[in-house]
Amino acid sequence: xSSKMKAxxxxxxxxGKFICGLLEAxxxxxxxxxxKNVEGEIVLITGAGxxxxxxxxxxxARLKVILVLWxxxxxxxxxxxxxxxxxGASNVYTYTCNCGERQDIYRVADQVKKEVGDVTILxxxxxxxxxxDFLEIPDECVERSFxxxxxxxxxxxxxxxxxxxxxxxGHLVCISSSAGLVxxxxxxxxxxxxxxxxxxxxxxxxxxxxQGNTGIKTTIVCPFFVKTGMFEGxxxxxxxxxxxxxxxxxxxxxxxxxxxxxxxxxxxxxxxFVLFLKSFLPTKSGLALCEYMRIFDVMNKFKGQVKKD
Numbered sequence: 303x304s305s306k307m308k309a310x311x312x313x314x315x316x317x318g319k320f321i322c323g324l325l326e327a328x329x330x331x332x333x334x335x336x337x338k339n340v341e342g343e344i345v346l347i348t349g350a351g352x353x354x355x356x357x358x359x360x361x362x363a364r365l366k367v368i369l370v371l372w373x374x375x376x377x378x379x380x381x382x383x384x385x386x387x388x389x390g391a392s393n394v395y396t397y398t399c400n401c402g403e404r405q406d407i408y409r410v411a412d413q414v415k416k417e418v419g420d421v422t423i424l425x426x427x428x429x430x431x432x433x434x435d436f437l438e439i440p441d442e443c444v445e446r447s448f449x450x451x452x453x454x455x456x457x458x459x460x461x462x463x464x465x466x467x468x469x470x471x472g473h474l475v476c477i478s479s480s481a482g483l484v485x486x487x488x489x490x491x492x493x494x495x496x497x498x499x500x501x502x503x504x505x506x507x508x509x510x511x512x513q514g515n516t517g518i519k520t521t522i523v524c525p526f527f528v529k530t531g532m533f534e535g536x537x538x539x540x541x542x543x544x545x546x547x548x549x550x551x552x553x554x555x556x557x558x559x560x561x562x563x564x565x566x567x568x569x570x571x572x573x574x575f576v577l578f579l580k581s582f583l584p585t586k587s588g589l590a591l592c593e594y595m596r597i598f599d600v601m602n603k604f605k606g607q608v609k610k611d
Contacts, residue, residue, distance in 0.1 A: 341366040342367065344367070344368045344419055344420065346371075346372065346421045347372065347425045348425065348454065349429060351371075351378030352375075353532060354530060354556075355428070356382045357549055359371055359385075360382075361554075362386075363387070363389035363391035369386055369391050369394045370414055371396045373399070375398075395417065397413060397414065401449075401450050402454065404457050408461060411457075411458065420466075421465070424458055424459070424475065426454060426458055426476055429532070430446055431532060433489065436490040436491075447491045451496055451498075452498035452502065455503065459474065466515075466518050467518065470516070470517035473563075474518065476500065476521070480525060480568070481497075482498075482499060483568070484576060484580060507565065521566075524568045525552050526545070526569060527546050527547065528548075529548060533546070535603040536600050536604055538600060539596040540595065543572050547569060555567060579591070
């Protein structure tokens with residue numbers, strides 16, 4: 303086959319796949335996507351002791367999965383376990399794990415593989431935030447943010463991705479943040495770590511696809527601030543456009559995105575518009591919009607929880 307013919311075949315193949323992708327998206331914009339059955343899947347949730355992690359555990363408990371709960375706080379993790387059992391889970395395993403320590407992640411991951419089996423749905427949810435001006439953030443807090451919010455994703459992927467690749471089956475879920483898409487004042491180290499988590503998850507999504515591991519799915523979640531206590535005190539000028547999100551709403555959207563194998567989930571939908579504006583607005587116009595929306599003031603009354611894992 304000539305080089306010209308090969309180039310033409312490649313171009314036609316591209317257009318075919320491109321158009322099919324658009325038509326599929328249009329179809330599912332009108333018709334709800336089918337939801338996959340996750341019964342019997344081994345679902346690992348980091349930071350399961352409270353907040354979004356706990357609510358995810360309770361929702362998955364109703365779907366007849368095998369739950370593996372990780373948290374640095376063994377007592378709160380056990381509470382989640384009991385609540386999950388009451389919600390309908392029959393198989394729940396709890397492990398105390400410091401997601402800021404690589405060796406602890408590997409140690410507990412080995413336990414899970416021996417005692418439960420190969421994890422098939424991995425949800426990296428554990429996170430920490432400091433919420434101070436950059437020059438006021440202690441070095442150890444910067445390191446902690448990267449260890450928990452970003453590096454932990456790398457180590458858990460290292461631990462559980464090989465079995466997913468071997469079986470060409472699995473689902474990787476990254477709980478990033480809107481702060482992983484757009485910089486926010488007084489969230490420098492948090493934004494940096496969440497940008498890293500987003501970039502890492504997206505890179506592995508593309509890498510697994512390029513390697514032909516189409517059975518491994520990825521969902522990357524970027525919510526605005528959620529009412530879990532982590533961002534206690536934060537507020538926005540226009541709650542209708544950019545609200546502080548209700549935890550149940552966020553969890554319902556995450557579960558739905560996982561079951562529909564949606565790659566990107568930004569909450570609220572206004573974030574999609576924000577990213578669109580960010581891509582072409584002049585800097586001064588963007589700053590004017592931030593001033594109008596009082597984005598610079600979002601963290602002014604931040605109280606939060608300095609350590610939330």
